[in-house]
Amino acid sequence: MALIVHKYGGTSMGSVERIKNVARRVAKWQKAGHQVVVVPSAMSGETNRLLGLAKEISERADPRELDQIASTGEQVSVGLLAIALQSIGAKAKSYTGWQVPVKTDSAYTKARIESIDDSRVRKDLNDGYVVVITGFQGIDGNNNITTLGRGGSDTSAVAVAAALKAEECLIYTDVDGVYTTDPRIVPEAKRLEKVTFEEMLEMASLGSKVLQIRSVEFAGKYKVKTRVLSSLTDPDIPLAEEANSGTLITYEEDETMEQAVISGIAFNRDEAKITVAGVPDKPGIAYKILGPVASANIDVDMIIQNVSHDGLTDFSFTVHRNELEKALEVLKAKVQPDIQAKSITGAKDICKVSVVGIGMRSHVGIASQMFETLSKEGINIQMISTSEIKISVVIDDKYMELAVRALHKAFGLES
Numbered sequence: 035m036a037l038i039v040h041k042y043g044g045t046s047m048g049s050v051e052r053i054k055n056v057a058r059r060v061a062k063w064q065k066a067g068h069q070v071v072v073v074p075s076a077m078s079g080e081t082n083r084l085l086g087l088a089k090e091i092s093e094r095a096d097p098r099e100l101d102q103i104a105s106t107g108e109q110v111s112v113g114l115l116a117i118a119l120q121s122i123g124a125k126a127k128s129y130t131g132w133q134v135p136v137k138t139d140s141a142y143t144k145a146r147i148e149s150i151d152d153s154r155v156r157k158d159l160n161d162g163y164v165v166v167i168t169g170f171q172g173i174d175g176n177n178n179i180t181t182l183g184r185g186g187s188d189t190s191a192v193a194v195a196a197a198l199k200a201e202e203c204l205i206y207t208d209v210d211g212v213y214t215t216d217p218r219i220v221p222e223a224k225r226l227e228k229v230t231f232e233e234m235l236e237m238a239s240l241g242s243k244v245l246q247i248r249s250v251e252f253a254g255k256y257k258v259k260t261r262v263l264s265s266l267t268d269p270d271i272p273l274a275e276e277a278n279s280g281t282l283i284t285y286e287e288d289e290t291m292e293q294a295v296i297s298g299i300a301f302n303r304d305e306a307k308i309t310v311a312g313v314p315d316k317p318g319i320a321y322k323i324l325g326p327v328a329s330a331n332i333d334v335d336m337i338i339q340n341v342s343h344d345g346l347t348d349f350s351f352t353v354h355r356n357e358l359e360k361a362l363e364v365l366k367a368k369v370q371p372d373i374q375a376k377s378i379t380g381a382k383d384i385c386k387v388s389v390v391g392i393g394m395r396s397h398v399g400i401a402s403q404m405f406e407t408l409s410k411e412g413i414n415i416q417m418i419s420t421s422e423i424k425i426s427v428v429i430d431d432k433y434m435e436l437a438v439r440a441l442h443k444a445f446g447l448e449s
Contacts, residue, residue: 047074
């Protein structure tokens with residue numbers, strides 16, 4: 035049988051009763067002959083509670099100490115789950131990230147995994163134990179506890195699966211897979227049986243909240259087959275049924291992978307647009323605008339530069355909505371005096387809508403069909419960005435749901 039990694043989110047670990055259900059599900063997989071490693075998150079709301087306590091003491095707490103505090107939520111989860119497994123007759127051991135150890139860099143609150151020592155875990159698996167490892171955390175070169183940033187348990191699980199060369203990494207969550215778009219906006223949205231790492235990475239970066247972006251990057255880099263499935267089903271459902279449920283995220287070379295033209299419609303309301311108007315159209319101007327923004331650790335997404343008139347041009351780009359004010363401050367303080375722009379303005383009333391699909395590589399006319407669909411609905415496109423497998427547009431926020439529904443229908447995703 036195979037080595038399988040399970041990951042359970044905060045909702046799945048949200049109460050003692052749910053933890054017992056997780057234990058029953060995990061024990062079922064082990065009884066079927068699989069070696070199982072489990073990576074649970076902290077109980078729902080616990081990390082926010084812990085960091086809230088720190089915030090009550092100081093608005094500018096030392097990041098090292100914040101990691102000390104935040105890491106305890108997962109430590110409670112692994113201990114409780116190990117006890118729950120033992121109570122139903124399964125051998126289980128729990129470990130924190132530093133006990134494995136999961137080695138990271140020293141970027142507190144947003145560390146990146148550098149290596150995982152799998153020797154201790156493999157010995158326990160060979161001795162018949164279910165191994166329960168804290169997600170979201172590790173240890174740096176100076177033996178300081180670090181955390182991977184919000185949603186880091188997904189990344190931990192995929193990294194553990196990669197280190198152990200697991201057959202599959204199962205991400206149990208409160209949804210039953212990846213859909214063609216958000217079913218709350220398009221009730222006809224369909225669950226995808228399979229999707230490629232590339233498509234999932236685009237969808238995650240474009241606003242799909244099912245998986246954390248870094249976990250998808252990790253899975254793609256190390257070719258860890260990852261399955262998104264629901265933890266809210268009966269934990270005693272037949273293993274064969276559960277093992278083929280949800281959405282499998284796999285690589286394009288998978289012979290069973292059906293090449294759909296468009297896999298989904300993604301959208302993101304967390305965007306804001308900045309326009310720097312009337313800047314000199316000359317070499318280096320883009321760097322003079324975006325260099326200080328990058329130095330302020332602000333991510334820039336879509337960029338467009340208009341045609342020059344009388345030696346001047348307009349330069350627009352998007353940032354995360356929460357960083358709009360910070361970006362405007364940087365531009366007005368450090369860029370405006372240098373380039374003498376006529377104006378610098380920001381707008382939050384925009385959103386990004388994207389069509390995603392590896393089939394774009396071999397099909398023409400996707401962009402024209404997208405633009406025609408939006409035109410028929412009277413939706414104006416402000417910015418356009420493309421890659422091999424996605425086309426994104428910026429539109430007025432008020433038209434987002436209309437655009438998503440129209441595109442979903444136009445590309446026949448309901449069927």
